[in-house]
Amino acid sequence: MADFTKVKENLEKRGFDVTCFATREEAADYLAGRLAGRTVGHGGSVTLQELGLLDKLAGRATVVSHWNGHTHAEAAAAPVYLSSVNGLAETGEIINIDGTCNRVASTVFGHEEVYFVVGRNKLAPDYEGALWRARNIASPKNAQRLKRKTPCAAKGDKCYDCNSPERICRALVVLWEKPNGVGRCEVVLVDQDLGY
Numbered sequence: 096m097a098d099f100t101k102v103k104e105n106l107e108k109r110g111f112d113v114t115c116f117a118t119r120e121e122a123a124d125y126l127a128g129r130l131a132g133r134t135v136g137h138g139g140s141v142t143l144q145e146l147g148l149l150d151k152l153a154g155r156a157t158v159v160s161h162w163n164g165h166t167h168a169e170a171a172a173a174p175v176y177l178s179s180v181n182g183l184a185e186t187g188e189i190i191n192i193d194g195t196c197n198r199v200a201s202t203v204f205g206h207e208e209v210y211f212v213v214g215r216n217k218l219a220p221d222y223e224g225a226l227w228r229a230r231n232i233a234s235p236k237n238a239q240r241l242k243r244k245t246p247c248a249a250k251g252d253k254c255y256d257c258n259s260p261e262r263i264c265r266a267l268v269v270l271w272e273k274p275n276g277v278g279r280c281e282v283v284l285v286d287q288d289l290g291y
């Protein structure tokens with residue numbers, strides 16, 4: 096398994112709980128057990144899909160998301176929130192970029208528990224690397240997935256810092272420490288590639 100020692104230590108110093116798993120199946124089983132009986136919101140996540148967690152939660156937890164026909168506000172009202180990240184620095188900073196911003200808002204306020212599921216592909220050595228990754232890898236791939244008319248989606252190689260009406264990058268949120276507005280924040284590290 097990859098050595099998550101450094102990132103785990105740095106996240107814990109910043110107030111996050113951290114768990115590490117070799118495979119997505121192990122991580123999904125762990126989370127399905129923890130979240131059984133809870134009401135869980137999410138803002139849409141390729142990582143959660145690839146993890147297989149949403150299937151495992153069906154019938155065990157109440158999952159609230161626009162993917163299930165709920166509003167973003169209903170997902171934001173759930174006591175537990177699930178998200179991935181666009182970049183995670185081994186120094187401990189968690190980075191997300193959002194367009195509607197329901198997702199980033201829910202990672203910093205208003206929940207009893209927030210879980211960040213992070214595949215090894217999201218890691219970068221430091222803050223600058225994680226920010227570069229979020230802007231130049233995660234966002235263009237998300238723009239392509241959402242079929243946006245943006246230069247990054249057309250070319251697929253980097254961020255062009257566009258001013259397109261369909262720009263998906265409208266807010267950048269960096270968690271330096273566990274937000275005071277969240278009861279408990281856990282980072283679930285998985286030694287497999289997940290999402291973008």
Ligand code: SF4
Pocket residue numbers: 230234235238245246247248253254255256257258259261262263264
């Ligand atoms: S700012 Fe524009 S070009 Fe850059 S990643 Fe976001 S949508 Fe793409």
